[in-house]
Amino acid sequence: xxxxxxxxxxxxxxxxxxxxxxxxxxxxxxxxxxxNKQQGIKAMTAxxxxxxxxxTEEVLAKTDVxxxxxxxxxxxxxxxxxxxxxxxxxxxxxxxxxxxxxFSKIFRRLMGTSCxxxxxxxxxxxxxxxTDPAHPITxxxxxxxxxxxxxxxxxxxxxxxPDSQVFISWFTGxxxxxxxxxxHRGKGKVFYFRPGHETYPTYHDKTVLKVxxxxxxxxxxxxxxxxxxxxxxxxxxxxxx
Amino acid sequence: xxxxxxxxxxxxxxxxxxxxxxxxxxxxxxxxxxxNKQQGIKAMTAxxxxxxxxxTEEVLAKTDVxxxxxxxxxxxxxxxxxxxxxxxxxxxxxxxxxxxxxFSKIFRRLMGTSCxxxxxxxxxxxxxxxTDPAHPITxxxxxxxxxxxxxxxxxxxxxxxPDSQVFISWFTGxxxxxxxxxxHRGKGKVFYFRPGHETYPTYHDKTVLKVxxxxxxxxxxxxxxxxxxxxxxxxxxxxxx
Amino acid sequence: xxxxxxxxxxxxxxxxxxxxxxxxxxxxxxxxxxxNKQQGIKAMTAxxxxxxxxxTEEVLAKTDVxxxxxxxxxxxxxxxxxxxxxxxxxxxxxxxxxxxxxFSKIFRRLMGTSCxxxxxxxxxxxxxxxTDPAHPITxxxxxxxxxxxxxxxxxxxxxxxPDSQVFISWFTGxxxxxxxxxxHRGKGKVFYFRPGHETYPTYHDKTVLKVxxxxxxxxxxxxxxxxxxxxxxxxxxxxxx
Amino acid sequence: xxxxxxxxxxxxxxxxxxxxxxxxxxxxxxxxxxxNKQQGIKAMTAxxxxxxxxxTEEVLAKTDVxxxxxxxxxxxxxxxxxxxxxxxxxxxxxxxxxxxxxFSKIFRRLMGTSCxxxxxxxxxxxxxxxTDPAHPITxxxxxxxxxxxxxxxxxxxxxxxPDSQVFISWFTGxxxxxxxxxxHRGKGKVFYFRPGHETYPTYHDKTVLKVxxxxxxxxxxxxxxxxxxxxxxxxxxxxxx
Numbered sequence: 001x002x003x004x005x006x007x008x009x010x011x012x013x014x015x016x017x018x019x020x021x022x023x024x025x026x027x028x029x030x031x032x033x034x035x036n037k038q039q040g041i042k043a044m045t046a047x048x049x050x051x052x053x054x055x056t057e058e059v060l061a062k063t064d065v066x067x068x069x070x071x072x073x074x075x076x077x078x079x080x081x082x083x084x085x086x087x088x089x090x091x092x093x094x095x096x097x098x099x100x101x102x103f104s105k106i107f108r109r110l111m112g113t114s115c116x117x118x119x120x121x122x123x124x125x126x127x128x129x130x131t132d133p134a135h136p137i138t139x140x141x142x143x144x145x146x147x148x149x150x151x152x153x154x155x156x157x158x159x160x161x162p163d164s165q166v167f168i169s170w171f172t173g174x175x176x177x178x179x180x181x182x183x184h185r186g187k188g189k190v191f192y193f194r195p196g197h198e199t200y201p202t203y204h205d206k207t208v209l210k211v212x213x214x215x216x217x218x219x220x221x222x223x224x225x226x227x228x229x230x231x232x233x234x235x236x237x238x239x240x241x
Numbered sequence: 242x243x244x245x246x247x248x249x250x251x252x253x254x255x256x257x258x259x260x261x262x263x264x265x266x267x268x269x270x271x272x273x274x275x276x277n278k279q280q281g282i283k284a285m286t287a288x289x290x291x292x293x294x295x296x297t298e299e300v301l302a303k304t305d306v307x308x309x310x311x312x313x314x315x316x317x318x319x320x321x322x323x324x325x326x327x328x329x330x331x332x333x334x335x336x337x338x339x340x341x342x343x344f345s346k347i348f349r350r351l352m353g354t355s356c357x358x359x360x361x362x363x364x365x366x367x368x369x370x371x372t373d374p375a376h377p378i379t380x381x382x383x384x385x386x387x388x389x390x391x392x393x394x395x396x397x398x399x400x401x402x403p404d405s406q407v408f409i410s411w412f413t414g415x416x417x418x419x420x421x422x423x424x425h426r427g428k429g430k431v432f433y434f435r436p437g438h439e440t441y442p443t444y445h446d447k448t449v450l451k452v453x454x455x456x457x458x459x460x461x462x463x464x465x466x467x468x469x470x471x472x473x474x475x476x477x478x479x480x481x482x
Numbered sequence: 483x484x485x486x487x488x489x490x491x492x493x494x495x496x497x498x499x500x501x502x503x504x505x506x507x508x509x510x511x512x513x514x515x516x517x518n519k520q521q522g523i524k525a526m527t528a529x530x531x532x533x534x535x536x537x538t539e540e541v542l543a544k545t546d547v548x549x550x551x552x553x554x555x556x557x558x559x560x561x562x563x564x565x566x567x568x569x570x571x572x573x574x575x576x577x578x579x580x581x582x583x584x585f586s587k588i589f590r591r592l593m594g595t596s597c598x599x600x601x602x603x604x605x606x607x608x609x610x611x612x613t614d615p616a617h618p619i620t621x622x623x624x625x626x627x628x629x630x631x632x633x634x635x636x637x638x639x640x641x642x643x644p645d646s647q648v649f650i651s652w653f654t655g656x657x658x659x660x661x662x663x664x665x666h667r668g669k670g671k672v673f674y675f676r677p678g679h680e681t682y683p684t685y686h687d688k689t690v691l692k693v694x695x696x697x698x699x700x701x702x703x704x705x706x707x708x709x710x711x712x713x714x715x716x717x718x719x720x721x722x723x
Numbered sequence: 724x725x726x727x728x729x730x731x732x733x734x735x736x737x738x739x740x741x742x743x744x745x746x747x748x749x750x751x752x753x754x755x756x757x758x759n760k761q762q763g764i765k766a767m768t769a770x771x772x773x774x775x776x777x778x779t780e781e782v783l784a785k786t787d788v789x790x791x792x793x794x795x796x797x798x799x800x801x802x803x804x805x806x807x808x809x810x811x812x813x814x815x816x817x818x819x820x821x822x823x824x825x826f827s828k829i830f831r832r833l834m835g836t837s838c839x840x841x842x843x844x845x846x847x848x849x850x851x852x853x854t855d856p857a858h859p860i861t862x863x864x865x866x867x868x869x870x871x872x873x874x875x876x877x878x879x880x881x882x883x884x885p886d887s888q889v890f891i892s893w894f895t896g897x898x899x900x901x902x903x904x905x906x907h908r909g910k911g912k913v914f915y916f917r918p919g920h921e922t923y924p925t926y927h928d929k930t931v932l933k934v935x936x937x938x939x940x941x942x943x944x945x946x947x948x949x950x951x952x953x954x955x956x957x958x959x960x961x962x963x964x
Contacts, residue, residue, distance in 0.1 A: 090837055090881065092375070112835040113909055114813055118956035127477070129637040129658050130466045134333070134425040139463040143638060152958075155611040155650065156625060156951045158813065158909050161886055163404065164425070165643065168650055168658045172478075173958030176611050176650045176658050184375035184405070186836055186881050222380040225371045228879045233841035235875075235896030236368070237413075331596055331640065353594040354668055355572055359715035370878040370899050384879060393717075396852040396891065397710045397866060399572065399668050402645055406884065409891055409899045414717030417852050417891045417899050427595055427640050469638045474600035476634075476655030574857070609959070612948045616815070616907035621945040626959075645886065646907070654960075666857035666887070704862040707853045718850070718867075719895075 002041045002220045005063040006032040007055065009070040010047040012198040019198045027069055027196070027203050034209045041216060048073055053081050060084060065094035065216045068101045069196060082106050090186030090227075094219025096212065099196030102153070107192065110185050111159050118154040120173065126150040126195065127170040128179055135166050135182065137191065137214045145207040151197035153177045159192070169194060180211070182218070187227060189219040243282045243461045246304040247273040248296065250311040251288040253439040260439045268310055268437070268444050275450045282457060289314055294322050301325060306335035306457045309342045310437060323347050331427030331468075335460025337453065340437030343394070348433065351426050352400050359395040361414060367391040367436065368411040369420055376407050376423065378432065378455045386448040392438035394418050400433070410435060421452070423459075428468060430460040484523045484702045487545040488514040489537065491552040492529040494680040501680045509551055509678070509685050516691045523698060530555055535563050542566060547576035547698045550583045551678060559587050568592060572668030572709075576701025578694065581678030584635070589674065592667050593641050600636040602655065608632040608677065609652040610661055617648050617664065618700045619673065619693060627689040633679035635659045641674070651676060662693070664700075669709060671701040725764045725943045728786040729755040730777065732793040733770040735921040742921045750792055750919070750926050757932045764939060771796055776804050783807060788817035788939045791824045792919060805829050813909030813950075817942025819935065822919030825876070830915065833908050834882050841877040843896065849873040849918065850893040851902055858889050858905065859941045860914065860934060868930040874920035876900045882915070892917060903934070905941070910950060912942040 008028035012019045023030050028045040035043035046054025048070070060066075066085065070077065082105045089095050089110065097107045108115045126147045130138050154175030160183070167180030179194035193211060196202045203209065249269035253260045264271050269286040276284035287295025289311070301307075307326065311318065323346045330336050330351060338348045349356045367388045371379050395416030401424070408421030420435035434452060437443045444450065490510035494501045505512050510527040517525035528536025530552070542548075548567065552559065564587045571577050571592060579589045590597045608629045612620050636657030642665070649662030661676035675693060678684045685691065731751035735742045746753050751768040758766035769777025771793070783789075789808065793800065805828045812818050812833060820830045831838045849870045853861050877898030883906070890903030902917035916934060919925045926932065 086835075110835040112809075112833040116951050116953040118951045118954070120956050120958065122958065124958075127656055127658075131637055131639075131660065132425060132643065133428045133465040133468060133638060134430055134463075135465075136463050138465045141466050143466040143469070152956070154951070154956055155613055156615060156948070157613075158950060160883060161614065161647065161907060163884055165647065168637065168660075170652060170656055170658045172960065174609055174652055174960040175956070176609075176652045178613065178650075184373060184884060187374045189375055222375075222377050224374040224376075224379045225382050225384040225879070227374060227881060228384070228839050228841045228877070230839040231841070233843050233875070233877055233898070235843065235845065235847075237895065237897040327594075351594040353568075353592040355709075357710050357712040359710045359713070361715050361717065363717065365717075368897055368899075372878055372880075372901065373884065374879060393715070395710070395715055396854055397707070397856060398854075399709060401642060402666060402855065402888065404643055406888065409878065409901075411893060411897055411899045413719065415719040415850055415893055416715070417850075417893045419854065419891075425643060466638070468640060469598050469600045469636070471598040472600070474602050474634070474636055474657070476602065476604065476606075478654065478656040614907060615910045615947040615950060616912055616945075617947075618945050620947045623948050625948040625951070666855060669856045671857055704857075704859050706856040706858075706861045707864050707866040709856060710866070 002216060003062055003064045004035055004041055004043040004067065004216055005059060006035070006043050006045045006067045007069065008045065008047050009073050010049065011072050022201050027198065030203045031067060031212060035213060035216065038213050041213065048076060053077060055081050055085065057084065060088045060093070063093055064221055065096065065219045067096040067098060067212065068104055068106060069098045070104045071100035074104050077105050082109060086110060089188035089190065092187035092221035092224060094188060094216065094221065095190045096215050096219060097190065097192045099194060102192060110190055113160060114158045117157040120152040122152070123149045124152040124172040128167045129170065131168050132164045132166045135164050136218045137166050137180065137182065137211060139214050140210060141207065147195055147202060147205060149200050150195055150202065153194055187221065187224050191215040191219060243457060244303055244305045245276055245282055245284040245308065245457055246300060247276070247284055247286045247308045248310065249286065249288050250314050251290065252313050263442050268439065271444045272308060272453060276454060276457065279454050282454065289317060294318060296322050296326065298325065301329045301334070304334055305462055306337065306460045308337040308339060308453065309345055309347060310339045311345045312341035315345050318346050323350060327351060330429035330431065333428035333462035333465060335429060335457065335462065336431045337456050337460060338431070338433045340435060343433060351431055354401060355399045358398040361393040364390045365393040365413040369408045370411065372409050373405045373407045376405050377459045378407050378421065378423065378452060380455050381451060382448065388436055388443060388446060390441050391436055391443065394435055428462065428465045432456040432460060484698060485544055485546045486517055486523055486525040486549065486698055487541060488517070488525050488527045488549045489551065490527065490529050491555050492531065493554050504683050509680065512685045513549060513694060517695060517698065520695050523695065530558060535559060537563050537567065539566065542570045542575070545575055546703055547578065547701045549578040549580060549694065550586055550588060551580045552586045553582035556586050564588050564591060571670035571672065574669035574703035574706060576670060576698065576703065577672045578697050578701060579672070579674045581676060584674060592672055595642060596640045599639040602634040604634070605631045606634040606654040610649045611652065613650050614646045614648045617646050619648050619662065619664065619696045621696050622692060623689065629677055629684060629687060631682050632677055632684065635676055669703065669706045673697040673701060725939060726785055726787045727758055727764055727766040727790065727939055728782060729758070729766055729768045729790045730792065731768065731770050732796050733772065734795050745924050750921065753926045754790060754935060758936060758939065761936050764936065771799060776800060778804050778808065780807065783811045783816070786816055787944055788819065788942045790819040790821060790935065791827055791829060792821045793827045794823035794921070797827050800828050805832060809833060812911035812913065815910035815944035815947060817911060817939065817944065818913045819938050819942060820913065820915045822917060825915060833913055836883060837881045840880040843875040846872045847875040847895040851890045852893065854891050855887045855889045858887050860889050860903065860905065860937045862937050863933060864930065870918055870925060870928060872923050873918055873925065876917055910944065910947050914938040914942060
């Protein structure tokens with residue numbers, strides 16, 4: 001059983017009736033509901049305004065994969081919680097960063113780059129092309145899929161070269177974007193997946209949800225080796241005379 | 242159920258009593274026996290001297306993952322069978338190349354490089370260090386493991402930069418080697434795993450066998466997207482006036 | 483001085499008056515003329531119908547970087563010449579594969595994959611986005627550049643994950659393409675650059691030509707270490723008692 | 724002319740007579756003196772105890788490549804200076820992190836991982852094997868080179884998978900280490916090079932110095948494209964009716 005915590009800033013839904021109508025239980029609610037219908041996945045939720053943003057040591061210790069959506073309030077996320085999440089990722093917890101989480105503290109921390117991109121809100125069509133069809137995240141997908149209306153994110157996207165470039169998006173306005181990017185970081189796996197502007201029903205789209213479920217399965221921790229602890233390490237080979 | 246075909250050249254075992262004693266049913270027999278004890282894996286075997294090297298269209302169509310051991314007789318492998326295996330890998334079949342299969346026609350074909358390395362048979366100790374602890378192939382492993390006696394393979398190993406560098410080996414004589422190398426090729430996954438000189442009981446070693454089983458699970462095909470067929474592709478977007 | 487050999491199939495120019503009008507001295511003539519105006523580069527040409535396709539041992543021994551354009555007659559390229567070029571690349575010669583050279587024997591040989599893609603000839607606009615702005619091939623480029631009319635090449639492009647993804651293209655018809663792909667292979671560097679359909683004046687475009695010159699400079703051989711020769715290698719460390 | 728700033732913590736040299744004897748002008752002095760003998764390179768130095776650690780806006784603006792050595796006092800480096808250096812790297816300044824700079828704030832910031840490793844000070848021999856002989860940093864090198872005595876750094880080294888794995892080291896005690904790791908980050912290039920424990924004359928070794936000079940040349944900025952500024956980006960393609 002993969003234990004997922006679906007984290008959401010959960011501000012747009014409270015402020016903007018249009019968003020609330022699309023996501024009456026929040027984007028986290030929609031994503032968690034879908035994941036809970038998948039065999040082998042159990043999803044909980046957590047949001048910014050809960051104590052410790054809902055990400056206590058106890059919660060993270062029981063989280064196999066964390067999904068993250070943030071936008072308006074990246075700056076309100078406490079640095080100590082970011083430290084805690086980063087530590088857990090390096091220890092093996094999966095992290096799925098969605099849409100505007102490209103600019104979250106945790107994603108920028110793990111990438112080491114600015115994560116700046118270009119953007120535009122004008123009802124562009126987005127078409128996702130699969131560029132790594134061997135990757136488990138593409139399981140059950142067609143060679144491309146579309147969202148009729150989405151915010152545009154365009155290159156240059158300031159990220160490290162992904163370990164696997166899973167999707168590249170085409171936009172009506174003439175842009176391209178590396179929209180599905182997979183990374184190993186420590187013992188953890190990180191996936192950035194672009195779509196999910198709050199004013200569109202993106203997290204009701206079956207293919208988008210399938211990608212999220214696939215990424216959760218891919219990012220689930222393995223029982224990997226103990227990591228180095230930074231301490232003195234005696235020679236394994238005996239000293240020669 | 243992952244259907245594995247364990248392929249072996251199966252010549253050393255017939256010629257050399259020392260090898261036959263270690264592997265009375267061939268190296269393929271030892272590997273297949275282990276895999277058949279793992280839940281979710283069903284292994285068959287095939288060898289060079291069978292018709293079509295045991296790799297008929299029918300066999301390959303029912304193979305999810307092929308493991309390959311060859312050494313003396315790389316040149317006897319029919320080019321048409323190599324074509325057939327390459328095609329199946331690009332379609333999604335996993336391929337695990339073991340030890341001297343670094344110089345097999347199929348591995349060199351898929352890498353595009355010479356795959357040349359340095360080597361020595363002098364009972365070196367080999368120590369495998371995990372360098373990508375997020376990789377599923379490292380599931381259940383310690384931070385390093387050893388083989389008391391193995392043939393040495395050393396750098397420079399002429400291969401493309403792996404998509405994941407899973408293991409790096411240390412040898413007594415002063416060499417290092419990229420001993421676990423994972424690649425995506427088309428819809429297929431390819432893993433090169435170094436150990437397995439025929440005169441040592443390497444394929445009776447529990448950790449080595451565990452790595453092979455892990456790599457089989459990682460390399461099993463997904464239900465990925467249809468690949469491009471090389472044909473004319475009409476515009477998806479309508480032409481503007 | 484970087485010594486470049488600009489290789490061209492040189493058939494379209496002889497058969498099709500439209501192509502001949504755009505490239506009166508062949509595409510190779512246009513590219514070589516530009517390169518010869520660059521400081522530090524000296525370009526020669528070679529074509530399919532010359533003896534040994536113009537790629538004798540002597541010519542290749544004096545070639546630092548080879549550029550390749552082929553389309554109609556990939557099958558007429560002698561396998562022995564392909565072996566020779568591959569050997570030289572692994573020894574350090576740079577190789578720049580242009581446009582339909584994605585399906586040349588030498589590119590497919592070096593990639594190990596099918597190199598299949600989708601395509602269409604309908605005057606699409608192509609826009610190249612820089613996705614690796616640290617790469618020397620992007621020196622002096624804007625963040626994107628365009629060709630008003632080109633053949634479309636679309637994903638999925640069956641290639642190994644590039645060592646650097648330098649460009650990604652957008653096409654009017656709704657497709658994307660990994661249009662600038664850099665690889666290390668042995669001691670050699672390989673760059674695939676997409677544009678150059680014979681019926682468009684692509685190799686008169688200043689930005690395209692600049693990219694070719696940049697790629698030549700990047701791919702020029704260094705005085706790198708001797709490669710392994712595949713022979714027995716005595717232990718460097720003395721045997722312990 | 725490549726303008727290099729050689730940065731050093733410069734504490735060991737002041738405290739430890741053994742170190743001062745090896746490096747009477749500091750490690751920075753030894754490195755800068757070598758670099759200043761190379762054609763096309765002009766090196767200055769900067770140290771921790773200078774105002775702003777010697778890394779004012781003015782100094783960084785005129786620095787093409789920064790080399791960094793730190794060990795005892797990583798924590799004393801001001802976070803604002805780390806921000807400033809990171810920004811410059813993403814804008815194109817090269818960064819060469821030496822030895823214990825693996826644990827500097829700036830390297831950890833750019834990697835996004837813990838950068839933890841194992842270590843031991845016991846006069847191990849270190850042997851560097853070239854694993855990417857196409858990389859410019861290997862220009863003029865043999866297939867391997869040695870340091871008779873060095874501190875040991877061993878795997879697992881918690882870093883992102885390098886864009887190029889240039890060197891892998893062998894140690895007497897039985898360890899291996901990814902000792903030469905090249906990355907692109909934004910418009911900048913970053914190279915981690917392992918050797919340089921303060922009590923050994925490592926920065927007087929000709930091959931080590933050559934690698935540093937090569938890495939400086941490789942990391943020098945290009946005149947690359949303008950990066951995205953994070954602002955609204957109008958559609959390039961006109962809206963259809």
